[in-house]
Amino acid sequence: MPWVVFEKYDSNGVLAPRKKGQFPEEAIGSIQAFPNVPMENVGNIKTIQQYIRRYRPENAQAVREQFDSLTGIMQVCKDNDIQLILVSMPLSKTNIELLPDGFYSRYNSRLQQLCAHAKVPLFDLSNSYQADEVYTDTVHLKPEVSQQFLAKLVNAISKKDFVASLGTSRLSASNPPKQSL
Secondary structure (H helix, E strand, O other): OOOOOOOOEOOOOOEOOOOOOOOOOOOOOOOOOOOOOOOOOOOHHHHHHHHHHHHOOOOHHHHHHHHHHHHHHHHHHHHOOOOOOEEEOOOOHHHHHHOOOOHHHHHHHHHHHHHHHHOOOEEEOOOOOOOHHHEOOOOOEOHHHHHHHHHHHHHHHHOOOHHHHOOOOEEEOOEOOOOOO
């Protein structure tokens, strides 16, 4: 059964203490998503401010903690025979430009290396959907675009030989798994 992992950062970009359990204390009740209904968002100005606060200047400790958390998740999945699939999400042009010089390429390279080392497939959609007009703010894709994104992802995951190709393979929108005959 898939689940969501929540991370919470304080106003200084420091990873907050985590509580045990599936959801953070803010997630009370059932989380629901409705097709063709955009999620409430805080708008472009607020999301831009959040990106600047999180990434300028680059917070090496926060990046280490994020990768340490991901490594821990990978180990838990391996130990419990859970097949983990990572998706590198798209970023808007605005948000990419807000990142420190070279940060995004270093981040993607480190993520690819970690996934290859752990034999976790990475479906890379990070370079798709960069036009700002496909976002409801600078972070969340518009409903119709998110459906296109989901269709690409489902198509790749549903390929018959996808499970057989798991391991060090790196999947991308331009390099999806080939369908078995």
